[in-house]
Amino acid sequence: MNEYNFAYLDEQTKRMIRRAILKGLAIPGYQVPFASREMPMPYGWGTGGVQVSAATLVPEDRMKVIDQGADDTTNAVSIRKFFERTAGVETTEETGRATLIQTRHRIPEETLTEDQILVYQVPIPEPLRFLEPRETETRKMHALEEYGLMHVKLYEDISQHGAIATAYAYPVKVEGRYVMDPSPIPKFDNPKMEMAAIQLFGAGREQRIYALPPWCEVVSLDFEDHPFEPSKAEHDCDLCGAGDSYLDEVIVDDAGGRMFVCSDTDYCRGRRAAGHVGAQGVPYEEGAA
Amino acid sequence: MTPLLQVRDVAKFYGPRVGCRDVSFDLYPGEVMGIVGESGSGKSTLLGCLAGHLAPDAGEVIFDTAVEGPRDTLRMSEPERRMLGRTDWAFVHQHARDGLRMGVSAGGNVGERLMAVGARHYGDIRSSAIDWLGRVEIAEDRVDDRPTAFSGGMQQRLQIARNLVTGPRLVFMDEPTGGLDVSVQARLLDLLRGLVREMGLSAIIVTHDLAVVRLLADRLMVMKDGHVVETGLTDQVLDDPQHGYTQLLVSSVLQV
Numbered sequence: 001m002n003e004y005n006f007a008y009l010d011e012q013t014k015r016m017i018r019r020a021i022l023k024g025l026a027i028p029g030y031q032v033p034f035a036s037r038e039m040p041m042p043y044g045w046g047t048g049g050v051q052v053s054a055a056t057l058v059p060e061d062r063m064k065v066i067d068q069g070a071d072d073t074t075n076a077v078s079i080r081k082f083f084e085r086t087a088g089v090e091t092t093e094e095t096g097r098a099t100l101i102q103t104r105h106r107i108p109e110e111t112l113t114e115d116q117i118l119v120y121q122v123p124i125p126e127p128l129r130f131l132e133p134r135e136t137e138t139r140k141m142h143a144l145e146e147y148g149l150m151h152v153k154l155y156e157d158i159s160q161h162g163a164i165a166t167a168y169a170y171p172v173k174v175e176g177r178y179v180m181d182p183s184p185i186p187k188f189d190n191p192k193m194e195m196a197a198i199q200l201f202g203a204g205r206e207q208r209i210y211a212l213p214p215w216c217e218v219v220s221l222d223f224e225d226h227p228f229e230p231s232k233a234e235h236d237c238d239l240c241g242a243g244d245s246y247l248d249e250v251i252v253d254d255a256g257g258r259m260f261v262c263s264d265t266d267y268c269r270g271r272r273a274a275g276h277v278g279a280q281g282v283p284y285e286e287g288a289a
Numbered sequence: 290m291t292p293l294l295q296v297r298d299v300a301k302f303y304g305p306r307v308g309c310r311d312v313s314f315d316l317y318p319g320e321v322m323g324i325v326g327e328s329g330s331g332k333s334t335l336l337g338c339l340a341g342h343l344a345p346d347a348g349e350v351i352f353d354t355a356v357e358g359p360r361d362t363l364r365m366s367e368p369e370r371r372m373l374g375r376t377d378w379a380f381v382h383q384h385a386r387d388g389l390r391m392g393v394s395a396g397g398n399v400g401e402r403l404m405a406v407g408a409r410h411y412g413d414i415r416s417s418a419i420d421w422l423g424r425v426e427i428a429e430d431r432v433d434d435r436p437t438a439f440s441g442g443m444q445q446r447l448q449i450a451r452n453l454v455t456g457p458r459l460v461f462m463d464e465p466t467g468g469l470d471v472s473v474q475a476r477l478l479d480l481l482r483g484l485v486r487e488m489g490l491s492a493i494i495v496t497h498d499l500a501v502v503r504l505l506a507d508r509l510m511v512m513k514d515g516h517v518v519e520t521g522l523t524d525q526v527l528d529d530p531q532h533g534y535t536q537l538l539v540s541s542v543l544q545v
Binding site: 131152156 | 371394396400404412432
């Protein structure tokens with residue numbers, strides 16, 4: 001025996017993880033404990049997301065892995081290779097063709113459909129953690145819906161910065177019940193979470209899985225006089241000219257030069273292929289980097 | 290008049306040891322009750338049992354709730370009891386650090402109870418926080434400072450503001466002046482007396498400092514070895530102690 005079982009994990013483990021996923025889908029936003037396994041990568045590199053993906057993959061799936069929106073960073077490349085090798089599934093960089101997308105810190109710009117599953121890698125699943133260090137107490141607070149403390153964090157933001165300065169991992173309330181950490185996605189992506197695709201969240205080190213079924217109500221917390229605002233850099237993409245996508249700021253020299261580019265590389269590539277050119281862009285050529 | 294709090298035969302044991310037993314009393318609206326006794330006499334245990342922090346082994350603690358009238362808090366569900374704990378009740382800890390969030394600004398500390406009961410308007414929360422800081426003599430420009438930057442006396446006053454902001458009807462205080470120097474103690478007592486009278490609060494104050502109860506309490510309960518040995522009006526108990534232990538306690542006060 002020198003072959004891996006399909007998608008690395010043994011079938012009993014997948015069964016256990018699938019049970020946790022189903023429970024998570026039944027109670028949207030609730031953190032389901034699960035027996036996280038050791039994976040052949042360090043904690044913090046997506047061990048939770050990988051386990052959820054492994055338990056969800058079927059041989060017919062086409063998989064896409066993104067890291068901060070990009071298909072070509074270390075984390076994305078190595079996880080994609082991992083599943084190519086252990087599951088033999090087809091992989092793709094195109095959002096529209098993928099059936100399962102594992103993501104770290106972004107939701108793709110392209111609208112996802114009901115045929116797709118989005119798997120998030122989650123470092124700290126507990127939204128109340130930095131305010132209340134005791135796990136026994138945070139569980140009780142979730143159970144009893146005592147979420148005043150979450151607003152204390154937002155209050156502190158406004159009192160120190162004049163506005164809600166939390167820009168990522170912005171807490172949301174799911175279906176009017178559980179307060180949930182959406183993983184460190186920018187708050188720009190929060191409104192997108194009410195979507196047609198199933199969203200699964202895996203935290204390997206913290207041993208928690210939670211989930212959002214399609215079209216779940218997801219409300220970003222705010223104050224009446226300081227409403228939630230999804231924010232992005234006030235700029236268009238310098239490569240493809242998009243004005244509606246989330247942008248990364250790239251320093252290009254040591255003289256203050258910078259450019260803003262789409263963080264979603266597939267979205268940017270697709271727009272350039274369709275003939276859009278940004279302020280610093282050059283016309284798109286097939287195969288050019 | 291219905292008592293605000295009726296305590297009936299409350300007992301708490303730590304294994305074979307007695308925490309407190311056979312404690313019964315009524316507390317009427319607007320009344321301040323002092324509980325004195327030496328260390329280990331069970332007064333903090335009793336306070337913990339009344340405030341729902343500890344589960345007593347026997348007895349009833351009947352609180353006159355605003356909506357449903359008198360109810361036994363020990364038989365309430367936990368969500369109900371915790372709701373009481375942040376609306377009608379307040380608990381002032383001996384060490385301000387136990388009652389405050391040290392990583393959160395003074396304004397956030399005061400605002401937390403408001404947000405916990407559903408306040409969602411930043412401007413309103415902030416103005417009532419500033420109002421309450423003013424009432425406990427903390428300057429408005431300290432509203433965004435963390436309690437770690439405050440002196441012990443200020444921390445204690447901040448804790449009091451944080452507790453009173455939701456307008457509780459019953460305040461539990463565990464040695465509110467412990468660990469403060471005498472001049473700060475005097476100011477804090479003055480402040481507390483003013484707030485209690487002004488808001489018509491009922492309070493149960495546990496202390497070993499007889500001066501505190503002389504100033505604040507209408508009635509006094511003296512505890513020893515988990516039992517109540519003497520009760521009565523504060524002045525009556527302090528000026529004419531009947532029980533041997535109370536006589537010892539009163540005569541032990543140092544005269545300057």
